[in-house]
Amino acid sequence: MYWKRQGATEYLIRTSPSNAQKSIGLRSEKTEQIYQNFIARKAEVEQRLAGLTSALERQQRMNRALFVGRAPRILIDILNKLAKEGLSEYFTVIGTHALYAYEAAAGVGIGEEAALATQDIDLLLDTRKRLSFITRMANLGTSMLKLIQKVDSTFKIRDDQKYTAVNSKGFEVDIIRREPKDDDPHPLRLTDEDDEFYAVPARNAGLLLNGPRFSAVIVSTTGHMARMNTISPVSFVRFKRWMAEQPDREPMKRTRDILQANMVEELITEYLPHLSVSN
Structure with missing residues (x-):
């Protein structure tokens, strides 16, 4: 004033x-x-x-x-950017990067480096809040791509994959959505900006969207922190086992699906006993 x-x-x-x-x-x-x-x-x-x-x-x-963290710094920066702009409620981290939240909550490190090997973050957009998201983006006066570029200016939308932005180091941000239902628009462009993400439908993503949530503070190798909102470890295990059973799943990805499901199930049993895969 x-x-x-x-x-x-x-x-x-x-x-x-x-x-x-x-x-x-x-x-x-x-x-x-x-x-x-x-x-x-x-x-x-x-x-x-x-x-x-x-x-x-x-x-x-x-x-x-104390070497507490091992999450990639770029992941921390993206999550903090979403939080700062009031966009965290519209996105849920799914896929391999969710493992950082599970191990942080369990207080242990996942031993298998192969289970964590990935160069992309999958952000599941909550299309049920689409109108609120559009309003929020309009108030910010920007696009999703431009927000990501404030974290790393080298991010560009891939010409062959409009739901993916990749930076100069090969790290990718993927925007995922549930399969179209009710009044969901298709295709779904996040904003009206010229260079912008399209959200790609993913099989069974609706189950993840409707499932229980999980949240934990993760730490990067540089010591920086961010809160990750993701799916529950139980949902992760079930989804990975379902993915591994799909006949068109690539063999290497199927192997990793099973590895990740087994490791998270072990985390639940040993360190998160209040959760149960059988529930």
């Missing part, structure tokens, strides 16, 4: 993060009090933010010194 003079009159102006301005009213005892309350709250929030930022930096240094 600030005072703005127009001629002989002063007005109290409130600005938003997007620099939109709104007049609160003429300078008076009432607006003076509003301004003083604002200044006091702002100082309190800034002090709290400084404290939290300092604590976060200490925790990151500790994570790095």
Whole structure:
């Protein structure tokens, strides 16, 4: 908030993060009090933010010194970007990267590096919230691709695969959706921007969308942290076993499906006993 003079009159102006301005009213005892309350709250929030930022930096240094994390930094940055822009509720991480959330919750590291070997993150878009998502993107005034490019400017949409963006190091971001149903549009373009993602339908993705959720804070090799929202470990096991049974599944992917399902089932049994694959 600030005072703005127009001629002989002063007005109290409130600005938003997007620099939109709104007049609160003429300078008076009432607006003076509003301004003083604002200044006091702002100082309190800034002090709290400084404290939290300092604590976060200490925790990151500790994570790095103790070799706590091993998630890719690019994954952390993408998740934090979605959270910062208020988009986390529209996407669920599925696929191999979900393993980082499971091992973090279990407090152990998955021993088989082959189980974690991947160069792409699969983001399942909740098409049930499509109108809310469109409104949010319109308010942000940007596209999904441009948001990802703020994490790494080298991300580009693949010409042969419009649901995938790849960066200069070969890391890919895939936007997945459930198979079209009800009033789902098809094809589904995330925004009206010229260069933008299309969400690709995935078999049985509706089951993942409707299933129980799971959330955990994951840590990168640099010590940075992010909250990952994903599917429950039980749903992961069931889905991977179903994938492995599909006759058109590539042999190498089928082998990895089984490996991942077995490892997550073992995590549940040994370290997450409140969950049960049999339920």
